[in-house]
Amino acid sequence: MLRSLCSIAVRLGGARQPRLLSSAASGDGNDGKGAKDAIDEDLLNAIEGVANNIHPQNGSEKKSLKNTLINRLVANEKASFDAAAASASSEMLDDQALIGLLADVAGDAKVEKKLPPKSAQLRQEKRGLVLLRKEIFYQAVQSGFTTEEARVKSETIVNEAQIKLQEQRKALLNDVREKVEQEEVEETERSEKDQKLFTMALEFMEKIYKDDLISSAVRKPVKVDNDAIKLFNQKPLGIWKKGEKYEDFSLGFWKQWDERAARISNGSFGPTNSFEEQIEWTTKGKQWEYPIDNEFKMGDESNVSFIDHVFLERHLPSLGIPKSGPIAHFMHLVCVGLSKNPYMTAAKKREHLKWFADYFNTEKQKLVHKLHEQEQIAAQNAL
Amino acid sequence: MAARLAASRIVHAGRGISQPTPFGKRMDRLSNRVWGEVVMPTDTKSLKVVRVMSAEPYETKEQLSPKYYPNLPMFHYLTKMLRFHGLFFDDHVVFRDVQDNLKIIRGKVVRPPIGQGKRAQLRGKK
Numbered sequence: 001m002l003r004s005l006c007s008i009a010v011r012l013g014g015a016r017q018p019r020l021l022s023s024a025a026s027g028d029g030n031d032g033k034g035a036k037d038a039i040d041e042d043l044l045n046a047i048e049g050v051a052n053n054i055h056p057q058n059g060s061e062k063k064s065l066k067n068t069l070i071n072r073l074v075a076n077e078k079a080s081f082d083a084a085a086a087s088a089s090s091e092m093l094d095d096q097a098l099i100g101l102l103a104d105v106a107g108d109a110k111v112e113k114k115l116p117p118k119s120a121q122l123r124q125e126k127r128g129l130v131l132l133r134k135e136i137f138y139q140a141v142q143s144g145f146t147t148e149e150a151r152v153k154s155e156t157i158v159n160e161a162q163i164k165l166q167e168q169r170k171a172l173l174n175d176v177r178e179k180v181e182q183e184e185v186e187e188t189e190r191s192e193k194d195q196k197l198f199t200m201a202l203e204f205m206e207k208i209y210k211d212d213l214i215s216s217a218v219r220k221p222v223k224v225d226n227d228a229i230k231l232f233n234q235k236p237l238g239i240w241k242k243g244e245k246y247e248d249f250s251l252g253f254w255k256q257w258d259e260r261a262a263r264i265s266n267g268s269f270g271p272t273n274s275f276e277e278q279i280e281w282t283t284k285g286k287q288w289e290y291p292i293d294n295e296f297k298m299g300d301e302s303n304v305s306f307i308d309h310v311f312l313e314r315h316l317p318s319l320g321i322p323k324s325g326p327i328a329h330f331m332h333l334v335c336v337g338l339s340k341n342p343y344m345t346a347a348k349k350r351e352h353l354k355w356f357a358d359y360f361n362t363e364k365q366k367l368v369h370k371l372h373e374q375e376q377i378a379a380q381n382a383l
Numbered sequence: 384m385a386a387r388l389a390a391s392r393i394v395h396a397g398r399g400i401s402q403p404t405p406f407g408k409r410m411d412r413l414s415n416r417v418w419g420e421v422v423m424p425t426d427t428k429s430l431k432v433v434r435v436m437s438a439e440p441y442e443t444k445e446q447l448s449p450k451y452y453p454n455l456p457m458f459h460y461l462t463k464m465l466r467f468h469g470l471f472f473d474d475h476v477v478f479r480d481v482q483d484n485l486k487i488i489r490g491k492v493v494r495p496p497i498g499q500g501k502r503a504q505l506r507g508k509k
Contacts, residue, residue: 310419329423329425329429330429330432332421332422332423333421333425333429333430333432333433333436334432334436336419336420336421336433336436337432337433337434337435337436337437338436338437339419340419340433340436340437341436341437341438341439343438343439343440343443344440348440352436
């Protein structure tokens with residue numbers, strides 16, 4: 001229903017204009033045709049009657065009067081039609097469904113414009129490359145190269161420009177930074193003239209490939225402005241002229257307490273489950289470390305054998321203790337006692353033996369020997 | 384330690400150990416040498432050397448180090464002083480104060496001078 005209404009409106013709009021234009025432009029024959037369409041035959045007959053009454057004799061004035069009357073009537077008819085059409089068109093525009101329909105028609109119109117086929121596109125690109133190569137050749141000849149050098153150089157530059165353009169496209173699709181780095185590297189390689197020709201070739205090639213969807217779809221790269229102000233590389237203003245003399249002075253415990261407060265606040269409010277609680281206890285030393293081990297925290301003693309703890313009399317000859325007599329007996333008692341001591345390390349036991357060896361030096365050995373002999377003599381005398 | 388150093392009471396009748404024969408004495412010496420005991424005959428006073436050497440040294444005894452015992456007089460002073468300034472609160476002290484006041488109200492003597500308490504008076508009667 002709405003579609004038919006739209007088609008009727010379009011047909012009316014299409015039918016009206018050429019007839020008006022033709023009636024305005026052309027001569028008498030068309031006048032009759034337009035008048036016949038717009039005005040009734042009764043009115044036409046009335047107009048002829050009036051013209052005959054006013055100008056019965058003169059034919060030209062009669063014809064001019066007739067035309068004037070017809071034109072005026074046609075204009076009046078057009079004005080009334082415009083008024084009616086305006087109200088109708090406003091009603092049509094208020095209808096949302098009709099607006100949607102018009103939008104769909106517009107969309108369909110846009111969709112019809114398709115891309116050219118791939119072969120045609122490739123053909124155009126090749127033609128463009130050929131023309132570009134010719135242009136670069138002419139420019140090279142004008143800039144002072146010989147014909148042979150210009151030909152070779154034009155081919156080389158066009159190929160390099162093509163590769164560069166492909167790399168630019170990849171850089172746009174992937175990342176912008178790589179592009180800048182590559183540009184900086186490549187700029188140093190070419191000479192000045194070659195650089196000019198290369199730039200020209202790049203510009204023309206970008207124009208050739210301008211219609212691609214890739215260039216239009218990819219976002220525009222944001223280039224870094226090297227002249228912008230760098231906030232963190234500024235020089236000091238020079239307001240404080242004795243800055244290096246000042247020191248940061250504060251008491252140690254304030255810093256410790258601030259760090260502890262930060263640790264407490266960052267550590268939330270304690271363990272959230274039993275496993276974390278036991279980990280905390282183990283760290284503080286309130287709980288055995290699991291899996292259980294009875295050599296827990298032995299330290300260096302875990303590498304010491306029980307032989308070093310128990311068999312201590314083998315150290316006595318090297319320390320200078322005599323092998324017989326009262327001193328030997330005493331040292332035997334010391335070794336037996338130390339071999340039963342579970343609270344000392346092996347090194348500490350050896351230190352004890354060394355101390356006794358230092359105590360029983362040569363003089364004291366003689367003294368003990370003399371006293372022992374006296375004791376023996378006294379015993380014999382007593383018997 | 385003395386118990387460990389006493390002679391063994393196990394009877395080794397068949398093997399001659401601890402017998403007053405020369406063979407028995409030699410077996411005793413061999414046994415003591417094997418098991419790390421005192422080999423030569425030694426009087427009881429000299430065995431103190433073995434006892435002292437097998438005991439825990441003084442420098443590693445926890446009970447003898449100042450760190451083992453808290454500074455009790457300092458804490459006592461701090462509880463009094465901080466409570467006076469209102470910075471420390473102890474329920475037990477408050478409870479005892481309340482009970483002492485109740486005793487005073489009932490006409491009892493809370494802390495008599497030395498020598499005038501109940502026990503002293505009873506002892507005086509004897």
